[in-house]
Amino acid sequence: MTAVDIAVVGAGPAGLSAAIEGARSGASVLLLDENDKPGGQLFKQIHKFFGSREHRAGTRGIDIGTQLLSEARELSIDIWLNAEVCGVYDNNELAVVVNHSTSKTVRAGAIVLATGATENAVSFPGWTLPGVMSAGAAQTMVNIHRVLPGHRVLMIGSGNVGVIVSYQLLQAGADVAAIVEAAPSLGGYGVHTAKVRRAGVPFYTSHTVLKAEGADRVESAVIVELDKDWNHVPETEKTLAVDTICIAAGLTPLVELGRSAGCHVVFEPTLGGWIPAHDSYMETSVPAVFVAGDIAGVEEASTAMEEGRLAGIGAAAVLGYYGADERNALSQVVWNRLDALRSGPYGRKRREAKEVLLRAGENAT
Amino acid sequence: MTIDRTQNEREGVAYTGTPSEQELHDSGGYATQERQERGPVAFIECVECIPCNPCESACPYHAITVGPDITALPQLDGEKCIGCGLCIAVCPGLAIYVKSKHHSETHTTISFPYEYVPLPSKGDTVNLTDRNGDVVCQGRVLNVFTSRRNDRTAVVQAEFDKRYCSEVVSMKLPRSDERERGR
Numbered sequence: 001m002t003a004v005d006i007a008v009v010g011a012g013p014a015g016l017s018a019a020i021e022g023a024r025s026g027a028s029v030l031l032l033d034e035n036d037k038p039g040g041q042l043f044k045q046i047h048k049f050f051g052s053r054e055h056r057a058g059t060r061g062i063d064i065g066t067q068l069l070s071e072a073r074e075l076s077i078d079i080w081l082n083a084e085v086c087g088v089y090d091n092n093e094l095a096v097v098v099n100h101s102t103s104k105t106v107r108a109g110a111i112v113l114a115t116g117a118t119e120n121a122v123s124f125p126g127w128t129l130p131g132v133m134s135a136g137a138a139q140t141m142v143n144i145h146r147v148l149p150g151h152r153v154l155m156i157g158s159g160n161v162g163v164i165v166s167y168q169l170l171q172a173g174a175d176v177a178a179i180v181e182a183a184p185s186l187g188g189y190g191v192h193t194a195k196v197r198r199a200g201v202p203f204y205t206s207h208t209v210l211k212a213e214g215a216d217r218v219e220s221a222v223i224v225e226l227d228k229d230w231n232h233v234p235e236t237e238k239t240l241a242v243d244t245i246c247i248a249a250g251l252t253p254l255v256e257l258g259r260s261a262g263c264h265v266v267f268e269p270t271l272g273g274w275i276p277a278h279d280s281y282m283e284t285s286v287p288a289v290f291v292a293g294d295i296a297g298v299e300e301a302s303t304a305m306e307e308g309r310l311a312g313i314g315a316a317a318v319l320g321y322y323g324a325d326e327r328n329a330l331s332q333v334v335w336n337r338l339d340a341l342r343s344g345p346y347g348r349k350r351r352e353a354k355e356v357l358l359r360a361g362e363n364a365t
Numbered sequence: 366m367t368i369d370r371t372q373n374e375r376e377g378v379a380y381t382g383t384p385s386e387q388e389l390h391d392s393g394g395y396a397t398q399e400r401q402e403r404g405p406v407a408f409i410e411c412v413e414c415i416p417c418n419p420c421e422s423a424c425p426y427h428a429i430t431v432g433p434d435i436t437a438l439p440q441l442d443g444e445k446c447i448g449c450g451l452c453i454a455v456c457p458g459l460a461i462y463v464k465s466k467h468h469s470e471t472h473t474t475i476s477f478p479y480e481y482v483p484l485p486s487k488g489d490t491v492n493l494t495d496r497n498g499d500v501v502c503q504g505r506v507l508n509v510f511t512s513r514r515n516d517r518t519a520v521v522q523a524e525f526d527k528r529y530c531s532e533v534v535s536m537k538l539p540r541s542d543e544r545e546r547g548r
Contacts, residue, residue: 052419057417158382170481185380186382191460198494198535199535343434345436346416
C-alpha cells in the first residue's frame with residue numbers, strides 16, 4: 001500500500017497541471033500514467049497554441065509539455081509510468097497494475113481523474129483494411145515515431161483535430177487528397193482550414209466516406225454527397241486514390257474510473273457524452289474525487305491545463321493545505337483565464353454546456 | 366432528381382475553408398487601399414472570433430489591437446503599421462503576411478509564414494499560390510528568415526510581377542511539384 005495526499009490519474013496537460021498545483025500547496029503528489037512517457041497528447045502538438053500570454057499562447061504544445069515536466073521535476077512529484085489504474089474503490093483506494101505485471105494499491109487523500117478521451121470510430125465497408133486509422137494514430141506516427149502512415153491521405157472530419165492533423169501530415173511529407181465533412185459547414189477554426197486550403201487540399205462538405213477499397217490494404221476510397229437529411233445522394237460517388245484514411249470524428253471522455261468511483265454522470269453531447277458532474281473546483285459528487293481535462297468535457301489542451309490547476313487547488317484545499325479564502329482567490333484567477341478561453345462564438349456552446357455540468361455538480365454535492 | 370447544391374456554393378470560411386473577400390474586408394485586418402499603395406503593410410486574415418491575441422503584443426508600433434476581450438478580431442491601424450513583419454511568425458494561426466505592392470517599378474514583394482521542409486533558399490524560383498492553393502505566378506525568393514524569435518516558423522520573402530499583387534498569399538509546397546514531375 002502506497003499512501004499519498006493527492007493521486008492524479010493521467011499525466012496529460014490536465015493531470016500534469018493538477019499535480020503541479022497540488023504539489024505547490026505542499027501536498028505530496030503521485031502522478032500515474034499508463035503510457036511509458038508522460039505528457040499525454042502534448043508531445044504530439046507541434047503547432048503553436050492560441051490564447052493569450054497567460055495561456056502560453058504562441059508556444060507549441062511540445063514545448064509546453066517540456067515546461068510542465070520540468071516544473072513537475074522541480075516540485076519532486078512522484079511519477080509512475082506504465083501504471084494502469086483499474087479501479088477506484090472506497091476510502092479513495094486505487095487499484096494499479098504496473099508494467100502489466102505487478103498489482104499495487106494506492107490510498108490517496110484526494111484523487112484527480114485526468115484520464116482524457118478516446119477517439120470515436122466511423123465504420124464503413126473496408127474500414128478494417130490496413131491503412132484506415134484514427135487521426136490521432138496518424139499524428140502519433142508522424143510526430144512521435146516519425147513514420148509516415150501513407151503517402152496520400154483522405155481525412156474524414158473537418159473539426160480542429162481533422163484539419164490540424166491534415167496540416168501536420170502535409171508537414172511530414174504526405175499529400176492530403178481531401179478532407180470530407182458530413183455537415184454542410186466545416187468544424188475547425190478558419191485559420192486552420194485556410195492553412196490546408198492554401199496548400200491545395202480540397203474540402204468536401206455534406207460528404208461522407210462510402211467505402212474503402214483494396215486487396216490487402218487501402219488503395220482507394222469512395223466518397224458520396226449527403227442531402228440535408230444525411231442520406232446518400234445517388235450518383236454522386238467519387239473515387240479517390242488514397243493509401244490512408246484517417247478518421248477524425250470527435251472524442252468521447254474516458255469516464256470509466258469516474259463511474260468506478262461512483263461519480264454522478266450526466267449526458268452532455270456538446271462536450272462528448274457522459275461526463276462526471278462537478279462543481280467549480282472540479283470536485284465530483286464523490287467527496288475528494290476531482291476531474292479535469294477531457295474527462296470533464298472534451299475541449300482543448302489550454303482549457304485542460306486550467307481545469308487541472310483548479311482540481312489541484314481544490315484537492316489541496318480538501319486536505320487542508322489551503323483555507324477556503326485562499327482556495328477561492330487562487331481559483332478565481334484560473335477561472336478568469338478559463339472564461340477568456342470559453343468566450344466568443346466558438347467558446348459559447350462549450351461554456352453553456354459546462355454551466356449545465358456545474359449546476360448538476362452543485363446539486364449533486 | 367434535382368440536387369440542392371446551394372449549401373456547397375455558400376461563400377465564407379466555414380463553407381470553403383478560406384475566408385471570402387467580404388469576410389476579409391469586414392474583419393478589420395486590412396489597411397485602406399490608399400495605405401496599401403503607399404508601402405509595405407501587414408494583411409491580417411483572421412475572420413473568426415477565436416480566443417487569441419499574441420499579434421497584439423508582437424507589434425512594437427501598437428498597430429494591432431485585440432483588446433481585453435481576446436476573442437475580438439485583430440484591428441490593424443495602417444497608419445501605425447510600418448510593414449516590419451514582426452507579427453508574421455507570432456500568429457499561431459499563420460494568418461498574417463506583409464505585402465509591399467510597389468516594391469519596384471514592376472514587382473510586388475510578399476513575406477509569408479512557412480512551416481514546411483525543405484525550406485526554399487534565397488534566389489530560388491518558386492510557384493506562388495492564392496488562397497485555394499492554385500498557382501498564380503512564379504516568384505523569386507529574396508530572403509528566408511528563420512530567427513530563433515520565429516520559433517521554427519520561417520518567414521519567406523518573395524518578389525513577383527505586380528499584376529498578381531492581390532492574389533498571391535503563399536507558395537506551393539515544392540516537394541509536391543517534384544513528385545508530380547516524377548510521375
